[in-house]
Amino acid sequence: MLAKFCRRLLGSWHCFDSILPYPVESYLPAISFEVVAECPQTRARAGLLHTAHGTIETPVFMPVGTQATVKGLTQRDLAEDLGVKVLLANTYHLYLRPGHELIRQMGGLHRFMSWPNAILTDSGGFQVFSLSGLRKITDHGVVFQSHLDGDTHTFTPQSTVDVQLAFGSDICMVLDECPEYPVSHEYARESMHRTVRWAQEAFAHYRSLSAPHNALFPIVQGSMFSDLRKECAAALLDLDADGYAIGGLSVGEPRPLSLEMVEATEDILPRQRPRYAMGVGMPAELPEYVARGIDMMDCVLPSRNARNGYLFTSEGRVIIKHARYKDDARPLDPQCQCYTCSNYSRSYLRHLFQSGEILYAVLATRHNIRRYLDIMREIRHAIVSNQFPEYLRTVRMASVDAG
RNA sequence: GGACGGGUGGCCGAGCGGUUAAUGGCAACAGGCUGUAAACCUGUCGCUCCUUGGAGCUACGGAGGUUCGAAUCCUCCCCCGUCCA
Numbered sequence: 001m002l003a004k005f006c007r008r009l010l011g012s013w014h015c016f017d018s019i020l021p022y023p024v025e026s027y028l029p030a031i032s033f034e035v036v037a038e039c040p041q042t043r044a045r046a047g048l049l050h051t052a053h054g055t056i057e058t059p060v061f062m063p064v065g066t067q068a069t070v071k072g073l074t075q076r077d078l079a080e081d082l083g084v085k086v087l088l089a090n091t092y093h094l095y096l097r098p099g100h101e102l103i104r105q106m107g108g109l110h111r112f113m114s115w116p117n118a119i120l121t122d123s124g125g126f127q128v129f130s131l132s133g134l135r136k137i138t139d140h141g142v143v144f145q146s147h148l149d150g151d152t153h154t155f156t157p158q159s160t161v162d163v164q165l166a167f168g169s170d171i172c173m174v175l176d177e178c179p180e181y182p183v184s185h186e187y188a189r190e191s192m193h194r195t196v197r198w199a200q201e202a203f204a205h206y207r208s209l210s211a212p213h214n215a216l217f218p219i220v221q222g223s224m225f226s227d228l229r230k231e232c233a234a235a236l237l238d239l240d241a242d243g244y245a246i247g248g249l250s251v252g253e254p255r256p257l258s259l260e261m262v263e264a265t266e267d268i269l270p271r272q273r274p275r276y277a278m279g280v281g282m283p284a285e286l287p288e289y290v291a292r293g294i295d296m297m298d299c300v301l302p303s304r305n306a307r308n309g310y311l312f313t314s315e316g317r318v319i320i321k322h323a324r325y326k327d328d329a330r331p332l333d334p335q336c337q338c339y340t341c342s343n344y345s346r347s348y349l350r351h352l353f354q355s356g357e358i359l360y361a362v363l364a365t366r367h368n369i370r371r372y373l374d375i376m377r378e379i380r381h382a383i384v385s386n387q388f389p390e391y392l393r394t395v396r397m398a399s400v401d402a403g
Numbered sequence: 404g405g406a407c408g409g410g411u412g413g414c415c416g417a418g419c420g421g422u423u424a425a426u427g428g429c430a431a432c433a434g435g436c437u438g439u440a441a442a443c444c445u446g447u448c449g450c451u452c453c454u455u456g457g458a459g460c461u462a463c464g465g466a467g468g469u470u471c472g473a474a475u476c477c478u479c480c481c482c483c484g485u486c487c488a
Contacts, residue, residue: 066439088438126438147440178438219438250437258437278438285437300439307442308435323432353442354430361442 030215031171031242033058033274033295039388043266043293046383049086049274051170052213053110053118056085058274059290059383061376062120062298063369066090067097068113070303072365075115081339082370085117086170088298091163092124096146096153100166108168120298121169122278123160125176125219126247137194141175157202165214173245174202176219181252188223195221196235203239215242217276223248224257226264233265243274246294250279259288266293283312283372284399287379287392302368307361309353312371318346320364325350338370339363 030052037046049056063070063078065087070078078084089109094100106112109119128135128144134152135144141156157175164172176195179188199218206216218236222228236244246265249258262277269275276296277289289297302312311318313333318325320332328346340349340363352360382391 062438064439071439071442090439093439120438122438124438127440130438131440173438176438245438247438276438281437297438299437300441301437304439304441304443305436308444310436319433321432356442358442364442 029242030211030213031274033243033272035272037384037386039291039383040386041389042291042392044287044290044379044383044388045271045293045295046380047274047295049295051086051118051215053116053170054085056118057380058295059286059376059379060086060296061286061372062086062088062296063372064088064298064300064303065113066093066300068094068109068115070365070369071307072303072361073369075113077366078369079115079117082366082373084369084373087115087117087119089113089119089121089167089169090124090127091121091160091167091173092127092155094121094167095124095163096148100163104166104168108166110168118170119167120171120276120296121164121167121173123164123173123175123219124155125160125173126178126279128155129178129180137177141198142177157198158205161202161206161209161216165209165211169214171243172206172214172216174199174216174218176221176247178248178251179221179223181224183223185223185225185228188221188225188228192222192228192232195219196232199236199239203241217241217243217245219245219247219278220265220269221248222261222264224253224261226260229261229264230268233268237268237270241273243276243296244269245276245278247278249277250281250299255285259285259292262289262292262294269293283375284395286372286375287388287395290379290383291388291392299372302372303365306364306368309364311349311364312368314371320346320350320353322350332367333371336367336370336374338367340367340370 032050033047034050035045035047039045044059047058049058049060063084066089068089070087073082078087094103094109103109103112109121110116128142131144131147135142141154141159143152143154145152155175160175161172175198177191177198179191183191203216203218218239218241220229220232220236222232233244246262249261258280274295275293277294278298280289280297280299282301286297305312309320311320311332314335315333318332325346328350330346331341331344332346332349333341344363349360349363352363378391379388382388
């Protein structure tokens with residue numbers, strides 16, 4: 001609230017620039033978050049996340065555009081047609097190709113990819129730890145081999161901040177270690193401490209720079225151990241970050257465990273800051289995370305599954321290659337207002353899929369992203385209109401019915 | 404009429420005496436995908452049984468034959484190409 005107010009006055013405050021060591025903006029948080037409604041029964045809340053590239057209504061789903069593109073969609077589709085306010089991009093991939101210096105030279109990631117709204121960049125920790133090939137953890141960071149050409153590179157907590165600042169990301173993520181599942185308590189603790197240490201180093205470096213428009217989020221780790229999750233969150237609190245992420249989920253653990261891990265830290269993370277659950281989830285899981293205090297989510301499922309023939313509808317999943325859709329003249333989702341559902345039949349979509357046509361991926365991705373965004377809009381509306389518990393019940397019953 | 408070449412499971416196409424119900428590819432049918440090395444990956448794919456694992460049956464143009472054993476070798480026949488009359 002304060003930050004928003006200050007921003008409004010920024011114009012007149014620039015007269016202080018001459019007497020202050022840094023521009024006025026650098027004395028304000030890069031982003032600000034205000035809670036506009038809270039569910040009285042759950043931890044769900046609706047908010048507004050203000051960034052240098054627009055205000056984002058939360059809870060929000062952020063489509064994944066790893067290589068500075070959501071595969072199959074144009075930026076116009078995303079911004080104008082689908083109303084996407086924030087996209088994910090990936091530090092690991094963009095650092096390797098085309099390189100952060102090139103992106104900086106091209107005017108930053110927003111200009112490079114012609115994206116007017118906010119961008120959150122993942123640090124690349126997930127890739128470094130999930131991609132095969134050599135990788136070695138040192139005191140300073142992680143040495144790894146490029147999956148593109150085998151070249152050796154090093155990521156440090158400091159360097160990944162620098163790379164993301166070169167991109168001009170609105171929200172940067174600290175370098176973290178995302179352990180696989182399952183892993184021993186001992187390893188998880190050691191790994192979590194490393195993630196905390198890296199976060200502290202990343203923040204120390206970040207605070208030494210002038211980054212008035214770029215927020216930095218630390219990431220809670222601790223594998224599937226509640227005690228480690230709590231310890232990690234508590235340690236990260238000292239950083240007084242603009243937002244907090246929960247990582248290390250959806251790495252193969254049973255579904256209920258992911259939610260438990262979010263619950264473990266819901267009382268520890270500050271209520272006045274946005275919380276971001278990384279890499280989740282299936283449609284029915286989205287309100288579950290929101291009910292546990294999550295404001296931001298991202299996931300490749302809607303985009304990747306779209307291309308692979310798995311479509312999300314208000315009536316459940318549609319595996320478009322199934323023979324029963326061969327002569328199905330109905331729209332994919334009769335409840336959906338998207339371009340795909342407004343214009344094309346399941347029969348046609350199936351034909352495009354079977355033929356390997358590019359248009360299939362375009363139409364399918366457009367729908368699936370729209371479906372996720374619609375779910376988030378429903379969730380937000382339910383919270384604001386004080387009907388979230390009822391909404392959650394309905395979703396739970398529907399997913400039980402769906403099997 | 405003659406000379407070559409060829410007929411293999413829905414299609415294309417390997418195999419050229421036993422390890423072949425028969426490599427591949429396509430098609431078909433199903434499963435998977437959760438901070439994207441993914442327009443990708445995996446499985447099934449002659450018929451009939453039983454619980455897995457198997458059991459039986461029918462199959463490489465047709466009919467005979469050689470052989471312990473044939474999609475593979477031989478004979479005749481039927482088709483299809485190319486070339487020569």
